[in-house]
Amino acid sequence: QKEVEQDPGPLSVPEGAIVSLNCTYSNSAFQYFMWYRQYSRKGPELLMYTYSSGNKEDGRFTAQVDKSSKYISLFIRDSQPSDSATYLCAQGGGSYIPTFGRGTSLIVHP
């Protein structure tokens, strides 16, 4: 079992929809939970991070961590075609080796 599990999709939604992307994790030692966005043939770029539990909002994006259920979520409001990319969740921080999920492919069609 991988430490971070993520449905690969693809997830196809119409423009303007609310998108929910999710991950589960098994190692409770990590304190930082990150979401990276990766466009085709590009390196991942950090989108958001959350420390421990709770929510964090940045514009149209909300990251949420539920440590009791070991669940990580990313919500995208008013999705745009430019949001079409692969979204990778990850755990890390401190001396721990960063661990990534396999990514969920999101397609937002006009």
Place this chain on the structure above:
Amino acid sequence: EAGVVQSPRYKIIEKKQPVAFWCNPISGHNTLYWYRQNLGQGPELLIRYENEEAVDDSQLPKDRFSAERLKGVDSTLKIQPAELGDSAVYLCASSFNAGSYEQYFGPGTRLTVT
């Protein structure tokens, strides 16, 4: 501010040939990571450097892979000899220090072994 620079961007080689990848991290970043990303998968750490010291290399196949980070800045990852299964994207990332969650990735080198 320049981002993480990697070269080459693409490389096609025959199996059993050697290959090398180069990475220049963001200025001032002490921690450098090499990842391998297979198609449809997330990045997997190969090696992490703190300045010039390799502190996490348990995932590096040491029989054929080697890496170095001279003077704690640029880094080179080498494969010799390459195998068909080494075809992947090799990503370099850097962060201010090991405790930082915030990694900055380069564009990667796409390796195809034929």
